[in-house]
Every structure is written in C-alpha cells, then in structure tokens.
Amino acid sequence: MTPFVGRNKELKILIDGMNAAKSGNGRMYFIAGETGVGKTRLIEEFAKICEESGVRTITVKCVTEKYVPYFPIKQILEKLTDIKYDTLDTLPLGLTVTTGDVSAELDRLKEATRTRTMILERFLRFFEKITEKETVFVALDDIQLADSGTLSFIHYLSRNIAHMHMLFAGTYPLEHALENSPVINTIRNINIERNCTILKLEPFNIDETGKLVYAIMNTWKVPEKAIGEIYEKTGGLPLYIEELCRAIVGQESVQDFYEFLKFGELEIPAHIKNLILLRVDKLDEDAKQVLRWCAVLGKTFNYRILKEICALEETQLLDAIEHLMAEGYIREIPNEDEVYSFTHTAIIDAVYSKILTPRRKLMHKRAGELIEKHFGSDVKYGGEIGKHYIASGDFEKGFRYFLNAAENALNNYAMEDCIQMLDEMERILPEITKGLEDDIAHNDMLKRYYLLNGNCKSCISDFDGAIASYENALRLETDVLAKANLTVKIAMNYLSKGMFEKALAILTEMSEKIPENAYLERSNVLGCMGMCYEKIGDFTRAVDYYAKSLELCKRLDNEIALASAYHRMGTGMCFSGDLKSGKEFLEKALEIRKRHNLKREIAGTYNNLGIIYTYLCDLDKAIECYTAAKKIYEEIGDLSGVSTAYNNIAGIYSMMGNHERAIELAKSDLEISRRTGNKHYEMYALAGIGHEYFEMKEFDRAMENFQKAMELGKEIGEKRMVSSITGQIALMHAMKGNFVEAYKLIEDAISLGRETGFWDVLAELLTGKGTILQIDKKFEEAEDCFLQALQIYRETDAEESAMSVNFELARLYIDMGRKNEAKAILEEVLAYYTKLNIKSMIEKINKELELLSKTNP
C-alpha cells in the first residue's frame, strides 16, 4: 500500500473525537467526498491510530449484495461480543407469537415503527454495555449501501452516543444519484439534530499530488513538469493518481512516459476506465478470468464460491488472487474468513462492462446456482441469489428468492428494504405471469407476494395500496378460510381509513360464507366487526360482537387467541361503562398471558387494567398496574410503552394533587422521548409538565414548558396540540388579569381548533373561553360558550365530558346567583359520578352543594 499523504486537518478532528470518546463523550462523524477521494483510506489510517492508543476498532463495509436487515450492525456486534449472529436474529421477547388472530397480527404490523424502536433499543443496549468497559471505534464504510434498518440504527445511536465511550464514523460518496436517498436524508436529520460532524474530503492539491506520485513511483525520476500534468489529468483525485502512476510504471522509459501522458483526450472517468482496462489487459489469463468472475459476484465475494466457479486448480487460483491483491484490485476483508472485496467499484464497473451480455447471463446463472448450493437454506443469502437469477434471466427463481428475503425483511421490521425488493418484484411481475396462469405452485407464490405486499403497505399506512394488494390475493384464493383472513385484513385497512360502513359490509358478507365449525376464522371476523362498532362509538354493539367472538374462541384449543379475545372484551366493556365486568375479563386475559409468558401482551393488559382502576378511583391499584406494565416494557426495551406508562402514572399523581411527583415522572418520560427521538411524545411530556406547573400556579414555569411544547407541535404539524396549548396559555393570561392577551389567544386557538376538525378540541377550547369570560365577569357570554361546548359533547355522546362542562356551568350559575339551576345541575352531575364511583369528582361536587346549602338555607 502506498504511504499515507495529507489529511492532517481531518485526522486532527477525528483524534479530538477519539479523546472525547475516551472520556465518555462519544461522537459521530460522517466522511463524505467523491469516489476515490480517499474516504476509506482515511478511516483505515485513523483506525490504526485508534488501535495504537488502545481504542478497540471495528470496521465494517456495507455491501449491496445482501438485502439483510441490520446486517452491518449485527456484524459489528458479532465482532464485539461472543453473541453469534443468528441469536441476534431473534426478535425481542413477545414479538414472535403468532396466534392465528389476524387483527392482532395486523395491529402489530401497524405498530411497526414502535416495534422497530424496540429492536434499535436492544442493539443500543449492547453497545452501551460494551462501551462501559472500553472505548470503541466503529467505522461503517459505504453507508449509502446500508439497509434501512441499519440507517435507522445510526440515527438512533446518534441521539445517544454523547454519553457513551464510543466513536462512530460512516463514509459515503457525494453523488448526484444519492440526492434525497435514504442515507442523505438520515444524515441530514442527524445533522439538524446537531448530533454529528460531517467531514468533506477535497481532492489533493498539487503538493499532495506530488507527494503521492513520488511515493508510488519511488524509483522513477519524475520531472516537476509531469506532476503538473498528472495533477491536471486526475483533478487531484488519489484513486486516479494511483491508477495513472501504475500505468506509467508499466512504460519502458521516460520518453514513453511523456507519450503516455498525452494518451487519450478522453474525459477523466472514461479515461480512467480505459487506464484500468489497459492494466487489466496486461494480467495473465488466469488472473483475468478470476477478475471477471469477481466482477460478476459483486463487491464482496467468498473464496469457496470463487474456487468452485473458476475452472482453475487451487494453486493457480491462489496465485491469481495473490497477483490481483498485489496489483491493488482486491483485498481481503479483515476478521472475515475467506471473504474478499474489490478495492474499487470503478474496477468492477470497468471489468464487468467488458463482459458480453449473453456471457454475463450465463455467469450469473452459475453464480446463483453455486451460492444456492452452499447457502441456499440461509435466508441471509436470499436477496443475493435472487439478484443473480434475475440477472441470468431466470425470473421465476429470482422472484422466489426475493420473496423469501422480503418476508425476512418485514419480519425484522425493515420496511424500506422490503419495499425495495417488492418494487423489484413488481418490475419483473409481467415476466413471470406469462403462460403460467393455471400453475398451482405459481399461484401460491403470487398469493404470498400479494399478501406480503399488503402487509408491508399496511405497515407504512398506505391503506389503499394494502387493500388493492390483498384484493389481488383474494382473487387468486379459493380456500374460504384464507379468504376470511384476507377479508379481515382488508376491513382493518378500511377501518384505518375511517370507512366503517364499508368495513362492516364486507365482513358481514364474509361472515355468512364461513362454515359453522371454522371457529377461529369466524371469531376473527366477528371480533373485527366488534372493532368497527367500537370505532363508531357504539360500545354496546361492539361488546356484543366481542362476546360472540369470545364464545367461539372458547371452543378452540388456542389459549393465546382466547386471551386476546378476553382482553378485547374487557377493554370494550370498560368503554361501555361496565367497569366491573371489564376488569374481570382483563384479569382472565392477564392470567393466561402470564402463564404463557407473553410479555408485551401482559404489559398491554396491565395498562388497560390501570385505566379501569383509574375510572374506579382505586388510584393505588392503578399505579400498581401501570408500574407493572412499565417494568415489563423496560425489560423488553419497548420505550414507547415505558413512556406511556410514565405518562399514565403521572396523570394519577396529578389527580391525587401530588404535582411534584407528576412532574418528576413526566420528566422521565421526556428523557425517554428524546432518546427515541419521538417528537410527539416529547411534546406531550412537555405539555404535561406545563399543565402540572399550571395547577401549582407556577405560571412562569408552566409558560416555559408550554412554549417548548408549542414549538415542537408546530415543527411536526400537530395543530391539535398547538391549539389546545394556546388555549391553556390564554387561560393563564386571564388568571393573571391580562384579558387582552387572553382573548386574542383563545380566539386564535379556537380558529385553529376548527381547522383541525376535532370536535373534542373545539369543545375543550369553548369551555376554556367560557372560563376566561367567567373570570372576567362576563357571565352571559360565558354561559353561551359552556352551552356550545355542552351541545358538541351531547351530539357526540361524550357523556363524561358533558358532565364536566355541566359542573363548570353550575359554578357559573352560582356566580350569577341562579342558585336553583345550579343546584339541579349539581345533583344530576353528582348522580352520574356516583354511578361511576369517581370519588374525586364526588368530593368536589359535594363541596359546592354544601356551600350552596349554607348560603341558601
């Protein structure tokens, strides 16, 4: 290898980063620059420095050949720990259960981003643990080739690296084609969040060019003038300088050397390609053959495959490989057994372009067959084998392998990779449907494809795409039970679109076709109908259907599905106001789920039990449930779950009047939201903290938090939250006697609230406006506002909210001296809350009633 030249500035920055990482302030760097400028070389050079100063160093190259989610991350972890790659493949606990419960499965898909966060968190915890003991430098070369899972991990890491003994560097080329690509978007976001430093490498200047030239051609006397010409021809790009110098070294004399420099009037890249080919031409036949095969196999390739694919004796092959390595074409990948890679894509491109198309097809076919023979059963190689078959013209086989790889990607919640492969499959779809319409195996494959495509589209909330794809599968399907499952999936997507009637219609039609004894499918369809009614707000009907679905589940020998049915039933009953029965059903679900150790599901049930206990005003019990849920979520790394649990517990402390504790919890929530980068949760946490300070009448602090929440809300376009917070700020101004500002803000909030179309926000804001007017002693206008809010709640059957507005109205009537009206309302409200047994409200109402009876004997 040629001696290292220049790059002092960049090395200094990286070394500063290394020292920071050593003291626990980890850093992330991206090294960018055009192809051949020296990105890879820079990290190699820096890696040496790290190792010399006792920093453990891992370098991994990303490669296109393998569409495997998190591949590089797993490779790094495998190198850093004793954990084997394949055990890293298992998903976090509680994720792999399949119950035959179609809607639950789809729900899981819809929560894909949340689940992905769990996976990312799990990886992060590995890194945190390793870097507790030693400082580690991780370099990922060519991250433009990384899968989307890996990119999201890099993003996740960037938010957390600052407190770790870790240094991370990624390289990527600056190319037009990459604009708006996933990698550029990821880095842009990390950069906006100020969690990285981007180092852009420039080509060499003339001095550096000279140094490199002298270093390569050490026995040659290179005239000063020639350096200038080399600099001009290569633009100072180290890769080109090297190639040019190597070609010159092949010349006989200085005279030829000058002739050579005049060679080719071509533009640089084409020129370089010619230079490369010229040099390749001088290789012996064996080496040339090996190089061609390498180009077909891709940027990295396995020695075993190469050995079988070339018609060469092993010693000859080894000679050829050594020769190619000495000439700088290929190199061994460190720490990996018998895997080689090309030093440059430019070389692959050049060599590959010289292979004739028919021969290419043959070579890809052979490559596909061999990799299939050795690694065909390993899903990691699915994408690679698929690519070779497609390139060889065997679309059917290629499609099949892609299908496996894409399914694997989705199972690992790497949606973008799945989509990428699905796109490729869609492209070749016409090729494989020709003349095979009646073939059963072929039909099955297509059904699988449409099903996967539908699942993937559901995952990314492309509901129309999902429906269309499931319908394609439905058309090919003849089995009525499979049809039932597909119908549930279609219905769930209509539900997500808010098309309840449509969803109900197709489910009803389907339910009539399913045979009596197909309990599982019937139960799925009826359960889904229950969900439709729940979404419409018809809880009585919803519970009816849940009950039917539950009865069918009981006849199945499938406890896990039964538990889901209990859970659904209990939750439905809770919404329909039958808290006691709801609790019993949830407890049944809990018992089964515990027996099967379904962690995530247990946490889900605990959470809903917490809600019931809150309604029942058994606050200690509620806290107990939420805390149990939180513990499980923490264990399995489901930070969204942890966040929700914190939120719920904080809400209870707030109800109990313990605002300090509520704030403390909300702050933990805030910290987690920042860790996961969930801006929605971050905003809710900030608003929650603001609200607590508001209750404590610490208006400045409240304002500060509200303001931050608002900023976030505006950034992510959450109008609902922005309007609601504006309302609270308005109220605060009114309480300080600052009415001008209060009225202005509340009007802003209301018009924004109307824009959002959420009736509950609007009603909440109208109530707020009423309170402001009441404080300002404009009682008639206040009454008008309360009545408007009340009407909205009544129209939408939001009974509890209506009651709370009624309570405000009663207090207003007290202020207005309309005591009889106030009394009547208070009694109605009291009866309602007594029925629900909500103690905190009962207390408040009784207090008002007492005051009334004192002043009005």
Ligand SMILES: Nc1ncnc2c1ncn2[C@@H]1O[C@H](COP(=O)(O)OP(=O)(O)OP(=O)(O)O)[C@@H](O)[C@H]1O
């Ligand atoms: N600072 C340097 N000193 C000496 N040689 C260098 C230097 N930088 C790059 N080179 C040489 O130039 C060639 C190209 O460099 P490198 O592979 O690092 O480029 P790259 O930016 O990673 O390109 P790509 O985008 O294709 O991955 C290599 O053979 C490398 O050894």
Ligand SMILES: [Mg+2]
């Ligand atoms: Mg490189």
